[in-house]
Amino acid sequence: MRKDDFPLLKNRKIVYLDSAATSQKPSIVIEAMNDFYTRYNSNVHRGVYSISEEATLEYEKAREKVAEFINALPSEIIFTRGTTESLNLLAYSLIDDLKENDEILLSEMEHHSNLVPWQQLAKKNNIKLKFIHINKNGQLDFDPNLINNKTKIVSLVHVSNVLGTINDIKKIAKEAHDKGALFILDGAQSVGHMKIDVKDLDVDFLAFSSHKMLGPMGIGVLYGKSDLLETMNPFLYGGDMIKQVSLYETRFNDVPWKFEAGTPNVASVIGLKKAIEYINEIGIDDIEKHNRKLVKYTVEKLKKLGIKVYGTPKLNVISFNIDGMHPHDVSSLLNQNRICIRGGHMCCMPLMKKLSVNGVCRVSFNLYNEKKDVDELIKALNEILILAEKNGIAV
Ligand code: C6P
Numbered sequence: 001m002r003k004d005d006f007p008l009l010k011n012r013k014i015v016y017l018d019s020a021a022t023s024q025k026p027s028i029v030i031e032a033m034n035d036f037y038t039r040y041n042s043n044v045h046r047g048v049y050s051i052s053e054e055a056t057l058e059y060e061k062a063r064e065k066v067a068e069f070i071n072a073l074p075s076e077i078i079f080t081r082g083t084t085e086s087l088n089l090l091a092y093s094l095i096d097d098l099k100e101n102d103e104i105l106l107s108e109m110e111h112h113s114n115l116v117p118w119q120q121l122a123k124k125n126n127i128k129l130k131f132i133h134i135n136k137n138g139q140l141d142f143d144p145n146l147i148n149n150k151t152k153i154v155s156l157v158h159v160s161n162v163l164g165t166i167n168d169i170k171k172i173a174k175e176a177h178d179k180g181a182l183f184i185l186d187g188a189q190s191v192g193h194m195k196i197d198v199k200d201l202d203v204d205f206l207a208f209s210s211h212k213m214l215g216p217m218g219i220g221v222l223y224g225k226s227d228l229l230e231t232m233n234p235f236l237y238g239g240d241m242i243k244q245v246s247l248y249e250t251r252f253n254d255v256p257w258k259f260e261a262g263t264p265n266v267a268s269v270i271g272l273k274k275a276i277e278y279i280n281e282i283g284i285d286d287i288e289k290h291n292r293k294l295v296k297y298t299v300e301k302l303k304k305l306g307i308k309v310y311g312t313p314k315l316n317v318i319s320f321n322i323d324g325m326h327p328h329d330v331s332s333l334l335n336q337n338r339i340c341i342r343g344g345h346m347c348c349m350p351l352m353k354k355l356s357v358n359g360v361c362r363v364s365f366n367l368y369n370e371k372k373d374v375d376e377l378i379k380a381l382n383e384i385l386i387l388a389e390k391n392g393i394a395v
Helices: 007-011 027-040 050-070 083-093 116-125 169-178 226-231 266-282 284-304 327-335 349-354 371-390
Strands: 077-080 103-107 128-132 151-157 182-186 205-209 220-224 242-245 250-252 317-321 342-344 360-364
Touching: 027 050, 027 266, 050 077, 050 266, 077 083, 083 116, 083 182, 083 205, 083 220, 103 116, 116 128, 151 169, 169 182, 220 226, 266 284, 284 317, 284 371, 327 342, 327 360, 327 371
Parallel strands: 103 128, 103 151, 151 182, 182 205
Antiparallel strands: 077 220, 205 220, 242 250, 317 360, 342 360
16 A cells, blocks of 8 residues: 555565564655755744744644544644643643542553553552453453542553554443543544544543654654533643743643643654544545455464464454563564564563563564555564474464
8 A cells, every 4th residue: 555655665676574563664754854854944933934824824733634634623732742742741731630549440451651650649649549450351350340430541552562462441431430530542542543433432641652653753642522621730841831920929721732832843743644644645544454454464473373362352462472582582683674663572571571572573563564564474473483493482
């Protein structure tokens, strides 16, 4: 699907299978950022001269584009550095709403960025962390009794970056709301890969990163329901997030700017807008279908080779191991065939513990991948298996 739109994939003779870490960027994204720096580079919300007004206009148009993409209002879109910063923003801003013995519900499949910030908050305020376990199919074993009237926050990943599981968010978000808890969604691996409608899912907050959905690095989004953002405290203080400042007092700006202190990453915001336009042009449903087909095809091929696949991957990512071989060794051997995959703990150490492994090998896709890429991977893995057998490594 339109591999030629991605200059890196044309310039380097590689099989790129690490899009869950970061996706490649189409040339229109790169060109839009170049255009900003060569034609109207200036700060936003400050200058009254033409190029600054142009930059502000493009920056705010990008906010509208992001909002439309997830069915939100522009005022509900906060630009951050990425999913990690969006989740940290929440953990800092919500700290005063949590008191001793309140509970936060997470799951065993969370990325460290949806675990460590809550651990820190829990330690500070003596809050209890609880976890939804996963079953042997790699799915959440959700028991509604895990949420009670002490639960203040439920924060879950949408699509696991290890197992490729798609969690039933609507069901758990409803349960959280019925018991008066907030629901936060980590959409790092789902936004840009499947249709996301925050109203339909009824999540209170959604965090995601531009660089995993064909956009530039260094920019991400926090969506929040308007009424919640209005009452929350800012996370960072400084320029642009204020309305009025005296020596001892500050009146904060309106949302979303209240949460965007300092000079933002304007070029990347503009790049993200182009990435969304590109995704819209191809069609999110077609992208999802394409990636699901590739996942199914790959899982079948891996299983035929006798390779252990973890969970029941559905979207974008597949994790596996070759018995007796460290994932880093498998990744290095694949690299000798110009195949790029990720090997290691995937920033999910508790999940690795649950799977009783130190790490996994992970392949992940985006719309530019083809069956041909999978065939090259399978051929190389087959050679690794033969080599392992020759060297007496248990396979
Ligand atoms: N996962 C991976 O290779 P940032 O780094 O802030 O853009 O995204 C953090 C993050 C949060 N949640 C999930 C589910 C994620 O997958 C990630 C990033 C990458 O799996 C890098 S560790």
